[in-house]
Amino acid sequence: MDRVSTAPTVTLGDRFAREFPEMALAWQAEQAPAPRLLVLNDRLAAELGLDVAWLRGAEGLRLLVGEHVPDGATPVAQVYSGHQFGHYAPRLGDGRALLLGEVTHADGEPRDLHLKGSGRTPFSRGGDGLAAVGPMLREHVVSEAMHALGIPTTRSLAVVATGRPVRRETVLPGAVLARVARSHLRVGSFQYARATDDVDLLRRLADHAIARHHPHAARAERPYLALFEAVVAAQAALVARWMLVGFVHGVMNTDNMTISGETIDYGPCAFMEAFDPATVYSSIDHGGRYAYGNQPRVAEWNLARLAEALLPLFADDEEQAIALAVEALGTFRGRYDDSWSAGMRAKLGLPDDLDHAVSGPLVEELLTLLQDNRVDHTSFYHRLGAAGGGTGSPARELFLDLAAIDGWLTRWQALEPDAAAMGRVNPVYIPRNHLVEEALDAATEGDPRPLERLLDAVSAPYDERPELDRYAEPAPDAFGAAYQTYCGT
Numbered sequence: 001m002d003r004v005s006t007a008p009t010v011t012l013g014d015r016f017a018r019e020f021p022e023m024a025l026a027w028q029a030e031q032a033p034a035p036r037l038l039v040l041n042d043r044l045a046a047e048l049g050l051d052v053a054w055l056r057g058a059e060g061l062r063l064l065v066g067e068h069v070p071d072g073a074t075p076v077a078q079v080y081s082g083h084q085f086g087h088y089a090p091r092l093g094d095g096r097a098l099l100l101g102e103v104t105h106a107d108g109e110p111r112d113l114h115l116k117g118s119g120r121t122p123f124s125r126g127g128d129g130l131a132a133v134g135p136m137l138r139e140h141v142v143s144e145a146m147h148a149l150g151i152p153t154t155r156s157l158a159v160v161a162t163g164r165p166v167r168r169e170t171v172l173p174g175a176v177l178a179r180v181a182r183s184h185l186r187v188g189s190f191q192y193a194r195a196t197d198d199v200d201l202l203r204r205l206a207d208h209a210i211a212r213h214h215p216h217a218a219r220a221e222r223p224y225l226a227l228f229e230a231v232v233a234a235q236a237a238l239v240a241r242w243m244l245v246g247f248v249h250g251v252m253n254t255d256n257m258t259i260s261g262e263t264i265d266y267g268p269c270a271f272m273e274a275f276d277p278a279t280v281y282s283s284i285d286h287g288g289r290y291a292y293g294n295q296p297r298v299a300e301w302n303l304a305r306l307a308e309a310l311l312p313l314f315a316d317d318e319e320q321a322i323a324l325a326v327e328a329l330g331t332f333r334g335r336y337d338d339s340w341s342a343g344m345r346a347k348l349g350l351p352d353d354l355d356h357a358v359s360g361p362l363v364e365e366l367l368t369l370l371q372d373n374r375v376d377h378t379s380f381y382h383r384l385g386a387a388g389g390g391t392g393s394p395a396r397e398l399f400l401d402l403a404a405i406d407g408w409l410t411r412w413q414a415l416e417p418d419a420a421a422m423g424r425v426n427p428v429y430i431p432r433n434h435l436v437e438e439a440l441d442a443a444t445e446g447d448p449r450p451l452e453r454l455l456d457a458v459s460a461p462y463d464e465r466p467e468l469d470r471y472a473e474p475a476p477d478a479f480g481a482a483y484q485t486y487c488g489t
Contacts, residue, residue: 010050011104012072013101014072016102016208017101019204019208020204022196022198023080023192024078025076025122026074026076028075029067029098029119030130030164032065032067032162032163032164032174032176033162035067035160035161037061038133039156039451040056040158041156044180045157045158046106047105048157048180049103049106063100066115069100070101073101075101076098078097080188081191081254081255082187083188083253083302085253085287085289086289090192091192093122095121096119096130096131097115098121099112099184112180112182113157113179114180116136116179117130117132117162117174130174131166131175131176131177132166132168132172132174132444133174134172134440134441135267135486138269139267141451141454142266143156143179145458150241152260152262153264154181154263156177156180157179159176160175161173162175162176181264182262183209183212185258185259186254187259187302188253190206190259190309193205202309206223206310209227212260213259213261217230222324225328228314231306232331232332235261235299235332236332238263239299240343242295243292243296244347246272246378247271248270248291250267250285250290251282251284252290257303267485267486268281268285268487270485271378272377274375274377275375275380276371276374279291279292279293281484282486282487283484283485299332300329300336303332304329307326307328307329311325341356348412349385351418366408369404375398378427378430379474380395381426382428382472383395393409395409424462425462427461429457429458429471430458431458433475434480435450
């Protein structure tokens with residue numbers, strides 16, 4: 001690993017590495033034989049105060065693959081625990097990732113600069129520590145689409161081809177993703193700290209999370225309980241927003257749930273097409289644990305694991321600590337329901353103060369119609385708002401049961417929905433699964449044009465453009481019926 005003395009534009013802090021040596025193993029990325037930039041997020045780079053032209057040069061590329069590190073930085077592989085598909089693993093950690101350090105965003109807050117696919121670490125658990133071009137570009141596309149949709153997320157700064165082959169089912173070109181996050185603190189981070197039986201470590205980690213993400217908790221009578229309540233609130237709002245746009249995370253393990261409330265780890269993720277709560281895209285989710293409709297329940301389950309980890313900080317008396325945790329966790333469902341219901345009223349152009357006795361049955365009836373008629377989730381809401389509704393709405397064409405949808409449209413239209421407001425919350429473009437696969441296949445073969453066009457569409461998801469009609473259309477039925485996604489390892 002070379003130290004960079006000729007790049008004064010880059011300063012990386014090492015706060016996590018210094019403050020948590022128990023959870024940060026100093027490590028270095030494997031060398032990339034022939035780094036080549038595939039995509040760079042110029043706007044994000046500027047927000048981080050990074051010189052875009054320098055990043056595109058030889059020294060910048062070597063930073064983006066972890067080969068060159070600024071003076072004073074300490075790249076580390078973070079250790080954490082986690083429940084994976086419900087099964088507890090006491091020692092997971094960054095098996096193919098490195099935290100390069102912290103950089104200051106234009107908002108004055110720190111961001112982690114983190115690599116994915118940078119090589120084997122002591123936490124690799126038999127894996128090769130590498131990543132292929134396709135999965136890394138998937139994370140770039142989907143995370144930037146989520147950001148454009150206004151959903152809290154980690155972001156992709158760059159994807160760099162390494163020139164190193166990666167062996168999966170076939171031999172694929174390798175790549176490294178440079179990811180930016182408010183932090184990489186996870187539920188699994190606290191599970192690991194608790195498992196060490198080191199209450200001081202647990203407390204220091206909680207203090208770090210409060211200072212970095214939820215500073216208001218420091219002023220509460222019970223700061224650590226307030227921290228937990230803040231994470232509950234953040235995750236309830238986050239998962240509600242996933243559900244509103246039809247996002248299926250695919251691998252909601254506790255090590256993939258952040259304390260900041262950002263979406264993290266876009267592995268076997270996808271956007272739902274035909275509305276169905278049982279939708280699963282992940283090739284490894286055989287039982288449907290992380291199906292679209294299960295996501296709120298899984299989030300609550302994960303938060304229960306966080307509560308267990310934090311119990312020693314809630315109160316000295318264990319029974320009191322458990323009672324406080326149960327009470328705080330009990331707010332999740334109400335918070336989620338409130339966020340989701342408000343989001344659904346917005347998607348339907350209805351006033352936020354509309355009586356739930358009116359909006360609730362209307363929404364439930366709609367969801368049943370969408371599922372029974374196999375209606376595309378994104379297309380329906382866009383079409384519904386595009387023509388102001390009514391029985392002449394282009395949304396009607398998506399249904400087989402015309403009598404049922406006509407009756408629903410009449411009742412909805414009687415509430416005088418605001419079509420303009422609907423256009424601000426219902427996207428025209430999402431990363432359609434067939435278009436994502438098309439773009440990734442082309443990029444893997446060396447053609448970046450489909451990826452560039454897809455990024456152009458999803459980066460402005462609410463702005464309908466005639467030349468992008470193809471990007472608003474659902475996948476062919478034959479594609480969607482058998483579509484699966486993979487974690488990339």
